[in-house]
Amino acid sequence: MEQKHEEQEQDDMEMRNIIEEARVVLPGVQALFGFQTIAVFNDRFAELADYAKACHALGMIMVVISIAMVMTPAIYYRTCHGQATASMAKLSSRMIRGALGPLAAGLALDMFTVIHVVASGMEACMALSVGAGLGTLALLAGLWFFLPRHGRRKIAGSKQARQNRLV
Structure with a gap:
């Protein structure tokens, strides 16, 4: 009985940590959405090429x-009356990490649109826009996905090396 209570407390603590992480990320993402929305009402937006407007809409x-x-874990936790489970924590953690993929894509599409506006009239406008969008996507993917994966492998390798030394 005591072990079950400890597991429940651990699951609740894990969910609270995940929700706290979401609280840190959410204001920035919401602010980005606000700026994206406002851009549509700018007079210059009407002058954009249709493909640039489509990129902006897809980014939104x-x-x-x-x-x-990002919001799903908190709603999921509240719907279950604050009773977390290990599977809930695992799914919620995946949701927060998974939210970074569409966020990176949205930021990359917005970078394409902004550079398209800035470089309009330049001969290499399309190349600069595409390059900026792809560069943004590569940067964010590298920092948000590949760097953490590399860190996990490095930690796992260190643990394995310590275990080998103990044997």
């Missing part, structure tokens, strides 16, 4: 998906 959709994924 990606940010909305990211917002939904």
Whole structure:
């Protein structure tokens, strides 16, 4: 009985930590969405090429998906009356990490749109816009996905090396 109570406390603590992480990320993502929304009402937006408008709209959709994924753990936890489970914590953690994919895509599409506006009239406008968008996506993917994966492998390798020394 005591072990079950300890497991429940550990699951609740894990969920609270996940929700706290979401609280840190959410204001920035919501602010980004606000700026994306305002851009549509700018006079220069009407002058954009249709493909640039489509990139902006797709970027907004990606940010909305990211917002939904970041908010889901708190709603899920509240719906279950604050009774966390290990599977709830695991799913919620995946939702927070998974929200970074659409956020990176949305930011990359917005970077494409902004550079397209800034470089309009330049001969290499399309190349600069595409390069900025792809560069943004590569940077965010590297920092948010590949660097943490590399860190996990390094930690796992250190643990394995310590175990080998103990044997």
